Amino acid sequence: MYWNREMECMPAEKRQKLQLMRLRELVRRVYENVPHYQRVLREAGLRPGDVKSLDNLAHLPFTAKEDLRRTYPFGLFATPLANTVRVHASSGTTGKPIVVGYTRKDIDTWSEVMARTLMCAGVKDDDIIQIAYGYGLFTGGLGVHYGAEKIGATVVPISVGNTKRQIMLMEDFGTTALACTPSYALHLSEVLEEMGTDRSRIRLRVGVFGAESWSPQMAREIEKKLNVVAVDIFGLSEIIGPGVASECLYNTGLHIFDDHFLPEIIDPATGTQLPPGEEGELVITTLTKEAFPLIRYRTRDIATLHAEPCPCGRTHVRMSKVMGRTDDMLIIRGVNVFPSQIESVLLEIGHAEPHYLLVVDRKSPLDHLEVWVEVSERFFRDEVRHLESLGKTIKREIEGTLGIGVEVKLVEPKTIERSQGKAKRVVDKRDLPGKNKP
Amino acid sequence: MWVKQISVFLENKSGRLAAVARLLADNGFNIRALSIADTSDFGILRLIVNDPARAYQVLKDAGFTVSETEVLAVEVPDRPGGLAGVLDLLHDTGINIEYLYAFVSKSGGNALVLLKVEALERAVEVLGANGIQVQDYHIVHQI
Numbered sequence: 001m002y003w004n005r006e007m008e009c010m011p012a013e014k015r016q017k018l019q020l021m022r023l024r025e026l027v028r029r030v031y032e033n034v035p036h037y038q039r040v041l042r043e044a045g046l047r048p049g050d051v052k053s054l055d056n057l058a059h060l061p062f063t064a065k066e067d068l069r070r071t072y073p074f075g076l077f078a079t080p081l082a083n084t085v086r087v088h089a090s091s092g093t094t095g096k097p098i099v100v101g102y103t104r105k106d107i108d109t110w111s112e113v114m115a116r117t118l119m120c121a122g123v124k125d126d127d128i129i130q131i132a133y134g135y136g137l138f139t140g141g142l143g144v145h146y147g148a149e150k151i152g153a154t155v156v157p158i159s160v161g162n163t164k165r166q167i168m169l170m171e172d173f174g175t176t177a178l179a180c181t182p183s184y185a186l187h188l189s190e191v192l193e194e195m196g197t198d199r200s201r202i203r204l205r206v207g208v209f210g211a212e213s214w215s216p217q218m219a220r221e222i223e224k225k226l227n228v229v230a231v232d233i234f235g236l237s238e239i240i241g242p243g244v245a246s247e248c249l250y251n252t253g254l255h256i257f258d259d260h261f262l263p264e265i266i267d268p269a270t271g272t273q274l275p276p277g278e279e280g281e282l283v284i285t286t287l288t289k290e291a292f293p294l295i296r297y298r299t300r301d302i303a304t305l306h307a308e309p310c311p312c313g314r315t316h317v318r319m320s321k322v323m324g325r326t327d328d329m330l331i332i333r334g335v336n337v338f339p340s341q342i343e344s345v346l347l348e349i350g351h352a353e354p355h356y357l358l359v360v361d362r363k364s365p366l367d368h369l370e371v372w373v374e375v376s377e378r379f380f381r382d383e384v385r386h387l388e389s390l391g392k393t394i395k396r397e398i399e400g401t402l403g404i405g406v407e408v409k410l411v412e413p414k415t416i417e418r419s420q421g422k423a424k425r426v427v428d429k430r431d432l433p434g435k436n437k438p
Numbered sequence: 439m440w441v442k443q444i445s446v447f448l449e450n451k452s453g454r455l456a457a458v459a460r461l462l463a464d465n466g467f468n469i470r471a472l473s474i475a476d477t478s479d480f481g482i483l484r485l486i487v488n489d490p491a492r493a494y495q496v497l498k499d500a501g502f503t504v505s506e507t508e509v510l511a512v513e514v515p516d517r518p519g520g521l522a523g524v525l526d527l528l529h530d531t532g533i534n535i536e537y538l539y540a541f542v543s544k545s546g547g548n549a550l551v552l553l554k555v556e557a558l559e560r561a562v563e564v565l566g567a568n569g570i571q572v573q574d575y576h577i578v579h580q581i
């Protein structure tokens with residue numbers, strides 16, 4: 001099932017031609033209309049006509065989140081406000097939000113890629129879709145909404161919250177598809193359980209979940225608890241909102257709609273492009289956006305790219321699930337380590353809410369990684385050997401996942417500092433140049 | 439019936455044991471017996487106090503990882519070989535002792551030893567049949 005077979009199954013070579021044409025046009029547009037881009041392209045010694053092949057992409061300057069903040073609110077818009085029909089903004093907890101704009105054509109593009117996303121997940125015109133993403137400045141609700149209407153599904157624009165009411169309508173309407181964040185899906189499944197709802201009255205069969213990074217284990221848990229196929233959809237408001245990439249039903253990663261969003265993976269430390277299959281920072285160029293086009297936007301998400309064809313027939317480049325954020329990445333003995341990897345190991349062992357801290361030190365000549373894990377009541381038994389074997393299990397599993405040796409230290413609860421409800425995950429005692437830079 | 443022992447997870451760093459002792463003292467608890475099992479990284483503090491249920495809550499509220507374990511308080515004749523006799527009895531019936539430690543006060547001329555075994559009821563049976571007294575919960579926590 002495709003929304004746009006021509007674009008989704010286009011032969012790679014033909015798509016590359018389309019991408020190059022769109023890239024050249026994009027560079028010309030931003031050069032002419034956005035002072036920031038004109039300046040950085042000039043500084044790089046580039047003129048719009050210099051882009052002659054897709055390989056030239058690697059010469060273009062990156063756009064960073066700071067550039068978006070610095071030009072708040074409309075500084076990076078490439079079209080006059082008269083042509084801008086919508087703005088969305090990030091829900092940044094600190095300082096000014098990041099503002100993005102859409103022309104009427106951008107809204108059409110967004111609906112198109114969201115329609116593809118939903119079809120990719122197996123949602124059709126006869127589905128009843130409950131959209132429990134927030135509506136408003138956040139892109140989740142409205143993004144999914146337009147795509148769902150485009151494919152002709154019956155849309156229930158309920159937004160997030162009021163979970164009991166969500167469940168009541170789900171039962172009464174016979175909702176078949178759910179769109180929300182994975183953590184809200186889990187919450188909903190718990191309330192469903194508490195309410196003792198007759199499960200035969202819940203007709204849900206598919207969930208399109210995104211806007212947070214979530215582990216494959218969490219996906220399996222949601223599938224089990226809600227009795228749905230859990231599809232990971234990826235997007236970020238800077239690029240367009242939801243609809244940048246989506247899993248299909250073959251579980252092969254997320255298809256990036258790369259006729260609109262041109263992806264690259266780079267080494268976050270050096271900015272060098274990495275070949276397919278290698279792990280690094282996802283960078284996206286918006287090939288067709290009018291109001292808020294971005295060149296080589298550094299998403300700070302860590303993933304891999306894969307070009308092999310998918311059994312579903314789509315020829316789009318695929319990305320892995322997001323593995324972590326560059327903000328959190330550590331390089332230990334040459335290996336990239338993300339706190340999220342430790343987290344999934346602990347989740348797997350059975351820590352419901354793992355509290356841990358990674359302490360990195362350089363005990364010459366090697367980096368040394370210590371993982372502190374708080375011993376929660378669930379894991380505490382009055383036996384030394386039980387605790388010792390818990391420590392050994394954690395050590396073995398983490399080493400298996402990371403591929404490097406670690407020390408595991410069991411610590412008392414609340415040893416690991418929390419700030420604003422979020423735990424600090426990393427203490428890096430090494431004296432490395434630029435180690436804390438994003 | 440069983441004596442309720444409070445076990446506390448402690449990191450092996452200075453001041454942690456003192457912190458528990460101070461917390462319990464400030465809340466009016468009396469520590470009747472204690473032992474520490476430790477490794478190079480962490481320790482388990484085992485305590486017998488008056489009002490174990492409240493002590494559990496106080497420690498938990500203060501952020502410690504706590505568990506409650508049932509142990510036996512066995513009267514051991516206060517003479518050479520007294521303890522050995524008790525241990526032999528249990529060993530001969532295949533009851534495995536995980537750990538033991540002594541109570542500070544005596545009970546009617548006998549020493550009081552706290553035993554952690556898996557087969558609690560069976561241990562009481564064996565000891566009782568051989569004339570060895572196992573002390574009741576209420577008595578031990580009030581001594």
Ligand SMILES: [Zn+2]
Pocket residue numbers: 248249250252255310311312313314
């Ligand atoms: Zn596919």
